[in-house]
Amino acid sequence: MNGVKHMKWWGWGVEGIAFHHEDKPNFAPFVLEKVGLDVNAPSGRPPTFDEIEVPASQLGEQLRGELVGALGEKYVVTEHMDRVVHTFGKSVRDLVRMRRNQLKRIPDVVVYPADEDQVRQVVDAAVAADAVLIPFGGGSNIVGALEPLAGETRQIVSLDLGRLNKVLEIDEESGLARIQAGALGPALEEQLNRRGWTMGHFPDSFTHSTLGGWIATRSSGMQSDKYGDIGDVTRGLRMVQPGAVLVLNPLPATSTGPSVREMILGSEGRLGVITEAWVNVHRLPEERVILAYFFPTWSKGLRAMQAISKSDAQVIVARISDDRETAFSFSTQKKQSGVKKYATEAIFKLLQRRGWDLDKLCMSFIGFEGTKAHVARQKQLVKEIVTEHGGMVVGKGPGALYDQKKFDTPYLRDFLLDRGAAADVSETAAPYSKLETLYDNTIAAAEEAMAEVGCNGYIMCHLSHNYHSGACLYFTFAIADDSEQVLEKYDHVKRAIQQSFIDSHGTLSHHHGVGLEHAPWMAQDISPAGERMIRELFDAVDPKGNLNPGKVVHEGKPGITVISADHETVD
Numbered sequence: 001m002n003g004v005k006h007m008k009w010w011g012w013g014v015e016g017i018a019f020h021h022e023d024k025p026n027f028a029p030f031v032l033e034k035v036g037l038d039v040n041a042p043s044g045r046p047p048t049f050d051e052i053e054v055p056a057s058q059l060g061e062q063l064r065g066e067l068v069g070a071l072g073e074k075y076v077v078t079e080h081m082d083r084v085v086h087t088f089g090k091s092v093r094d095l096v097r098m099r100r101n102q103l104k105r106i107p108d109v110v111v112y113p114a115d116e117d118q119v120r121q122v123v124d125a126a127v128a129a130d131a132v133l134i135p136f137g138g139g140s141n142i143v144g145a146l147e148p149l150a151g152e153t154r155q156i157v158s159l160d161l162g163r164l165n166k167v168l169e170i171d172e173e174s175g176l177a178r179i180q181a182g183a184l185g186p187a188l189e190e191q192l193n194r195r196g197w198t199m200g201h202f203p204d205s206f207t208h209s210t211l212g213g214w215i216a217t218r219s220s221g222m223q224s225d226k227y228g229d230i231g232d233v234t235r236g237l238r239m240v241q242p243g244a245v246l247v248l249n250p251l252p253a254t255s256t257g258p259s260v261r262e263m264i265l266g267s268e269g270r271l272g273v274i275t276e277a278w279v280n281v282h283r284l285p286e287e288r289v290i291l292a293y294f295f296p297t298w299s300k301g302l303r304a305m306q307a308i309s310k311s312d313a314q315v316i317v318a319r320i321s322d323d324r325e326t327a328f329s330f331s332t333q334k335k336q337s338g339v340k341k342y343a344t345e346a347i348f349k350l351l352q353r354r355g356w357d358l359d360k361l362c363m364s365f366i367g368f369e370g371t372k373a374h375v376a377r378q379k380q381l382v383k384e385i386v387t388e389h390g391g392m393v394v395g396k397g398p399g400a401l402y403d404q405k406k407f408d409t410p411y412l413r414d415f416l417l418d419r420g421a422a423a424d425v426s427e428t429a430a431p432y433s434k435l436e437t438l439y440d441n442t443i444a445a446a447e448e449a450m451a452e453v454g455c456n457g458y459i460m461c462h463l464s465h466n467y468h469s470g471a472c473l474y475f476t477f478a479i480a481d482d483s484e485q486v487l488e489k490y491d492h493v494k495r496a497i498q499q500s501f502i503d504s505h506g507t508l509s510h511h512h513g514v515g516l517e518h519a520p521w522m523a524q525d526i527s528p529a530g531e532r533m534i535r536e537l538f539d540a541v542d543p544k545g546n547l548n549p550g551k552v553v554h555e556g557k558p559g560i561t562v563i564s565a566d567h568e569t570v571d
Ligand SMILES: Cc1cc2nc3c(=O)[nH]c(=O)nc-3n(C[C@H](O)[C@H](O)[C@H](O)COP(=O)(O)OP(=O)(O)OC[C@H]3O[C@@H](n4cnc5c(N)ncnc54)[C@H](O)[C@@H]3O)c2cc1C
Pocket: 089, 090, 091, 134, 135, 136, 137, 138, 139, 140, 141, 142, 145, 146, 161, 181, 182, 202, 203, 204, 205, 208, 209, 210, 211, 212, 213, 214, 215, 216, 217, 218, 219, 220, 221, 222, 267, 268, 269, 270, 272, 273, 274, 275, 410, 511, 512, 513, 548, 551
């Protein structure tokens, strides 16, 4: 044992936690109505590890000797379980392939360096042996950013940063912390909180993703409206590259040419291994509260979020679900009794009396932080804007529940896979002026694609992050299908959604990155000239393609339209 813990090899999160619906009376009828799936029918189960065929390690004696010489025997691991855990991220494609025993090319060895010097020795040994080197954070990405290319013939080294998990120093005067790249969200927040600080970066995958992974994929957390995306938060860093260590000192701003910091953000292991970063940190707030609000329509709710984000309220999050996602959220509520039940019924009766169509109702969560006086003022400002847009305050209860449960929602995907439904997400950002059309186009494109492949499916959306000129729309979609063709059908729907983003003036991805999954659209997203610049940057730093090849841009294969390395077809 080397002290680094990982998620379940076959699914999300840790053993012993799973989604249950028995205490949620509306969930089963909702799923039956929307996708025709009976969640009470006997379910399947993930395979046991014995049922998985693990390809043999191709690690040669010479490279093994160098890695052991640098790290010690204990930290150079060729066990089946370690190699399998380091093969994929956690997209639905990854989960399905794992369940179906479809492991093609997996890392030959997993190494666990203790410090930057050991990272440097691993990188240099791997490049000298012409091996492939793939940095591994928490393994939570959903874009195929970790998996080795299916046809890879070279040795593959997965470099796990799990032992680099410390907050190294805090510059209290500047509000900066130097943190090692392998620190998972809870570990780094706990170390900061003990000294009265927070980074304020809380992606839904917070519990199982790392600082290095966030930087390498350009992550965004639920409180980005106040704290910024990881690109704003990250002020300096160190990256080990073949034969060099790149150092960027923490700076509030600089005008020294094109930004190297920005080149590293989103580089997905293709430019080297981030070992530590300087990030903005903030004093823990005196008070933090999330309130729920209802809006009569999606359109009114969207306008209210824009108005709130432009106001003096300075909220931490202004999020709204469409009517579809609101209905889904209600279906996951626990059985209510007593006062709660009557209060809920009374609110709905009131809304109906006011002429609201409850099928169009949209739920919003808005978060406030700061001193008590500041929070009170923020809430008042938001209440005024919500009222102007025809909405109403619901209160603390649902907001607190959302805040507590947000990190558990991902367990639902494994529950659905056991029962023959595949669910995943696609997200984008676009100017406010384009959002509604993008939303309509994407819902229509996904539903048409589901019909084309003959699947019952459901798609829903929320607005999750606001900026001066626009916002992120986050779509969740599921198809009911447990046939051998489920991934082909999923691809068809996923492609329709991604193409709709591009055609509707959105970006390919707001915060999940590119990996193999989104690489085929890069030329459409940033233009062929932009894609060429990225390709040439990667080639210049890594001429033999040793560093996580194939991610972000597919070298030399601009015609590829498919998503994963396993499913390449050329136009
Ligand atoms: C259920 C679920 C919810 C999610 N919610 C969010 C969300 O709210 N916001 C969000 O932004 N993302 C979210 N994600 C996506 C994912 O968590 C992010 O992409 C995250 O930033 C990945 O971090 P990681 O440490 O798990 O990286 P990994 O998955 O291990 O790696 C991702 C990529 O980064 C590279 N990499 C990792 N560490 C380093 C390093 N130190 N140096 C160089 N390269 C490195 C890897 O090689 C790989 O290419 C979610 C994913 C899931 C499954």
